[in-house]
Amino acid sequence: MRDFVSKLAFILLLAxxxxxxxxxxxxxxxxxxxxxxIAGALWVEKVDLxxxxxxxxxxxxxxxxxxVCLAMLATFISFCGKIFAEIVSDLMAIMHPLPGxxxxxVAILWFGIGVRSILFVVVFSxxxxxxxxxxxxxxxxxxxxxxxxxxxxxxxxxLALKVMLPASFPHxxxxxxxxxxxxxxxxxxxxxxxxxxxxxxxxxxxxxKKRFMMETPGVFAGxxxxxxxxxxxxxxxxAGIENRTIRKWKxxxx
Amino acid sequence: xxLEELLTVSNVTKIYETGKNKVVGVQNISFCVxxxxxxxxxxxxxCGKSTLLRCIAGFEKITEGxxxxxxxxVKRPEPNRFMVFQGLxxxxxxxxxxxxxxxAMKAVDKGRGNFAERAEQYLExxxxxxxxxxxxxQLSGGMKQRAAIARALSVKPELLLMDEPFGSLDAFTxxxxxxxxxxxxxxxxxxxxxxxxxxxxxVELSDKILVFSKGRLRGILENHFSRPxxxxxxSYRSFLLKVSNFFDDDGRASLDSRELPAAEAKLAx
Numbered sequence: 001m002r003d004f005v006s007k008l009a010f011i012l013l014l015a016x017x018x019x020x021x022x023x024x025x026x027x028x029x030x031x032x033x034x035x036x037x038i039a040g041a042l043w044v045e046k047v048d049l050x051x052x053x054x055x056x057x058x059x060x061x062x063x064x065x066x067x068v069c070l071a072m073l074a075t076f077i078s079f080c081g082k083i084f085a086e087i088v089s090d091l092m093a094i095m096h097p098l099p100g101x102x103x104x105x106v107a108i109l110w111f112g113i114g115v116r117s118i119l120f121v122v123v124f125s126x127x128x129x130x131x132x133x134x135x136x137x138x139x140x141x142x143x144x145x146x147x148x149x150x151x152x153x154x155x156x157x158x159l160a161l162k163v164m165l166p167a168s169f170p171h172x173x174x175x176x177x178x179x180x181x182x183x184x185x186x187x188x189x190x191x192x193x194x195x196x197x198x199x200x201x202x203x204x205x206x207x208x209k210k211r212f213m214m215e216t217p218g219v220f221a222g223x224x225x226x227x228x229x230x231x232x233x234x235x236x237x238x239a240g241i242e243n244r245t246i247r248k249w250k251x252x253x254x
Numbered sequence: 255x256x257l258e259e260l261l262t263v264s265n266v267t268k269i270y271e272t273g274k275n276k277v278v279g280v281q282n283i284s285f286c287v288x289x290x291x292x293x294x295x296x297x298x299x300x301c302g303k304s305t306l307l308r309c310i311a312g313f314e315k316i317t318e319g320x321x322x323x324x325x326x327x328v329k330r331p332e333p334n335r336f337m338v339f340q341g342l343x344x345x346x347x348x349x350x351x352x353x354x355x356x357x358a359m360k361a362v363d364k365g366r367g368n369f370a371e372r373a374e375q376y377l378e379x380x381x382x383x384x385x386x387x388x389x390x391x392q393l394s395g396g397m398k399q400r401a402a403i404a405r406a407l408s409v410k411p412e413l414l415l416m417d418e419p420f421g422s423l424d425a426f427t428x429x430x431x432x433x434x435x436x437x438x439x440x441x442x443x444x445x446x447x448x449x450x451x452x453x454x455x456x457v458e459l460s461d462k463i464l465v466f467s468k469g470r471l472r473g474i475l476e477n478h479f480s481r482p483x484x485x486x487x488x489s490y491r492s493f494l495l496k497v498s499n500f501f502d503d504d505g506r507a508s509l510d511s512r513e514l515p516a517a518e519a520k521l522a523x
Contacts (some may be wrong), residue, residue: 142343147337148337148344148358151336152333152358162361245348
């Protein structure tokens with residue numbers, strides 16, 4: 001509760017600073033809308049915002065789920081032999097530095113303008129950091145724990161799921177956090193670049209429209225929603241998982 | 255104690271190949287262990303004693319020779335030869351002590367059974383009754399090693415392999431661990447191979463001591479002192495002294511294998 005109050009106080013302080021800057025510098029609404037007009041936009045646009053948010057969350061959820069499965073598979077394969085490990089790490093070296101948005105032109109060529117292209121970019125953006133973290137996690141497992149698993153006769157998938165996954169959970173969790181952030185960035189960026197097809201679109205498309213129509217309070221309202229979802233997911237989901245796992249097991253510091 | 259042969263190690267050589275270099279881990283090792291025996295392997299660090307133990311466990315592929323456990327050739331790690339390591343991180347940190355033991359029992363024995371009750375019994379055996387719901391981080395080093403031993407015994411191994419299991423513990427804790435281990439050994443009748451560089455520990459615990467140096471087995475000493483050991487006896491002290499005289503200041507066995515049988519005859523009263 002004290003934690004919550006201090007966080008709320010911090011946010012209120014930020015809002016206050018925002019208003020002070022706006023009023024003292026006398027910026028026009030078009031560049032620097034006040035809290036009141038942003039809140040107004042949020043209220044007026046609530047139906048549209050909710051539907052756009054749900055659309056974005058659906059794409060990100062699907063993309064992240066696909067990326068996590070692929071990353072698990074790639075990590076598992078890379079432990080099946082030296083040659084696979086080399087292939088995966090070479091692929092990583094090539095693909096990881098490539099921004100997800102940079103493959104958007106290719107995605108549009110392959111899948112056309114629409115949900116599938118965005119999904120492709122989202123999966124691509126989340127996949128490489130996920131593999132990176134999972135692979136690092138699997139390689140940093142205490143050897144004793146791995147050998148106890150082998151000594152018990154575990155091998156293959158069973159060893160991976162029952163020993164390697166929980167033993168590398170700190171890395172897996174930070175991989176999921178990074179993957180989630182990348183997926184958001186990718187989906188918003190993709191929609192900002194080419195908009196949406198057939199009236200279907202997420203928060204990126206919403207930002208694009210509001211900017212196009214010079215409705216600056218709406219732009220900030222959309223950004224605020226993205227931030228709020230980020231906070232909610234961090235404190236409700238990731239912190240919850242962390243408290244029930246690695247914090248409880250004390251496999252991380254703090 | 256029955257005289258049945260449990261483990262037969264014959265002409266085992268392990269060579270590590272790292273690039274162009276070949277490093278001998280152990281060379282031409284032969285010995286056997288009878289069921290129910292408590293055997294120690296001593297030698298300075300890097301002498302190959304741990305390597306041999308890992309070969310017996312099946313973690314390392316041997317280059318030459320063979321290892322048989324009850325007539326079956328050792329090829330890979332299996333629960334019938336269970337290892338307890340030196341490291342204090344061998345328990346699964348995401349499971350409580352009881353869950354660690356149940357995990358092991360379930361991995362080995364796929365059937366049903368009252369795992370929880372049996373896990374409790376193994377915790378009691380090592381003196382950890384009441385600690386079943388603790389996570390590993392909540393325990394001291396000694397308790398962690400006790401739990402690791404309980405987990406190892408819970409899969410009912412024929413051979414318990416211990417790689418300096420008390421090497422990370424302080425002297426007081428070690429003494430308590432020795433008592434506990436001997437009691438567990440006598441109550442379960444499990445066969446133990448115990449690797450250590452601590453001569454006193456080896457003499458206190460085991461019936462038979464294998465002396466290693468530079469990857470070779472230099473000799474086997476029978477330890478016939480009655481249990482519990484009467485450490486104040488002058489014959490016990492002089493036995494210890496003689497064992498330690500095997501090793502010169504570098505910690506290397508100073509006798510070569512041809513000299514040892516004679517020395518052994520003198521030492522094994």
